[in-house]
Amino acid sequence: MTAVAIKMYTQEEYLELERAAEYKSEYYRGEIFAMSGASRYHNRITENLSIEVGGFLKGKPCQSFSRDMRVHIPENTLYTYPDLLIVCGKPEFLDNQTDTLLNPSVIIEVLSPSTEGYDQGKKFHLYRSLKTLTEYVLIDSQEERAEVYRKGSDGVWRLASEADDLEGSIEIAHIGLTLKMADIYSQVDALRQ
Structure with a gap:
């Protein structure tokens, strides 16, 4: 058995490649990881979240970005692309490219x-x-389940809100x-039929 060498990249090399690429990749400690495409359930849920969160934030001092905003x-x-961030x-x-955010307050990931x-x-x-992150939200794409983790004033992360049926709700307190x-x-059941 022969070992296969893994090519390591600097962060600068990653950014140069990523900014020219037709697809998105994550970066962590010298390695680049191609991101796979999302399912239609994942995309529907992400779109619903964009509509709800984006509409709520109109005229407020916070703004949301969808999955094309890179976070470092x-x-x-780590360089990554959350599904939605606030x-x-x-x-x-x-840098002046304004495509890599450093200070998200809330990150939402749709689980696949x-x-x-x-x-x-x-x-x-x-x-x-x-240091700026206060809440981390996980939304399941396969079943109706959501969790919100919140950083306390003591710096400890705790489960703060959860729901597991369509009658429930979750709170993004920040x-x-x-x-x-x-x-x-909304409309996810129609996709499953």
């Missing part, structure tokens, strides 16, 4: 079978290095928004 965490080198106050960017473990585990651990599960999963 300098403390651990930034309150002035957005801070890596292939990413669920990563999003709930390692990625959440890496996200916690963001922006004062209660999201109804029925709105999050």
Whole structure:
């Protein structure tokens, strides 16, 4: 058995490649990871969240960005694309390209079978290095289930809100928004038929 060498990239090389690429990739500690496409359930839920959150934030000092806004965490080198994020106050960017955000307040990930473990585990651990992050929201694309984790004043992350049926709701306290599960999963059943 022969070992296969993994090509390592600098962050500058990654950004140069990523900004010219036709597809999105994540970066972590020298490695580049291609991102797979999302299911129609995942896309419907993400679109519903964009509508609900974006509409709620109109005229407020916070704004939302969907999955094409890259986030960088300098403390651990991660570059990634959350499904939806919220930034309150002035957005801070890596450079004058303004395509890599450094200060999200809330990150929302829609879980897929292939990413669920990563999003709930390692990625959440890496996200916690963001000093500005106050809430992390996980929305399941396969069943009606959502969880909101919130950072306490002691710096400890705790499950703050959850729902597991269409009658429930979750609260994103940082922006004062209660999201109804029925709105999050609107039209998803039609896709499953």
